[in-house]
Amino acid sequence: MPQPATTIPIFPPLFAAPLRTLPLAPLSVALSLYARTVAKTHPRLFRRLGEHAHKRYVLDPTDLPFAILLEPNGGAPKVHVTRRAVTGDARIAGSLAALLGMVHGAYDGDALFFSRDLMVEGDTGAALALRNAVDDAELDLSQEAARLSGPLARPLQKIFALAEQRTGVSLSRPEETTAW
Numbered sequence: 001m002p003q004p005a006t007t008i009p010i011f012p013p014l015f016a017a018p019l020r021t022l023p024l025a026p027l028s029v030a031l032s033l034y035a036r037t038v039a040k041t042h043p044r045l046f047r048r049l050g051e052h053a054h055k056r057y058v059l060d061p062t063d064l065p066f067a068i069l070l071e072p073n074g075g076a077p078k079v080h081v082t083r084r085a086v087t088g089d090a091r092i093a094g095s096l097a098a099l100l101g102m103v104h105g106a107y108d109g110d111a112l113f114f115s116r117d118l119m120v121e122g123d124t125g126a127a128l129a130l131r132n133a134v135d136d137a138e139l140d141l142s143q144e145a146a147r148l149s150g151p152l153a154r155p156l157q158k159i160f161a162l163a164e165q166r167t168g169v170s171l172s173r174p175e176e177t178t179a180w
Helices: 013-021 024-041 043-047 096-103 109-114 124-137 141-148 150-167
Strands: 057-061 067-071 078-082 090-094 118-122
Touching: 024 043, 024 078, 024 141, 043 124, 057 096, 057 124, 090 096, 090 124, 096 109, 096 118, 096 124, 109 118, 118 124, 141 150
Parallel strands: 057 090
Antiparallel strands: 057 067, 067 078, 090 118
16 A cells, blocks of 8 residues: 655755766667566556557656656657656656655555645646556566566665665565555
């Protein structure tokens, strides 16, 4: 069950500063390949978008010096990372921790929206369809990355777990606990 959004970590400005010079083309290619792998593993995610499967989604981590344009393309996604203002059908903005926490089910999207930790602009129906599709897929982005890393999967999972523990940022789906 998602936890209410309390104090959401912010990406440290000291670490965000070097990202201003990061070449974005290789990052765009890497994220597009990653998104295509997720599409193959979770084809229902893109089918669930329905009429919104060809919309353009701007994911704007407000504590990072770039925005991400996701084009689902009906299951053949493309990702563009840009420093320029980018337009899309829907824009979802919030801290990186809020966006990742929502993807992983650690934070409730409605609570993030009503607490203003998350902003939605443009086609709210498309944004809601994306959120519902992601919720339904129960994505775990660190598991997906580990799956792609072959023999480095186990060390990578340990790095993700340590980073999650140190930063408080949800890098994986929280384990379900059963109340007795």
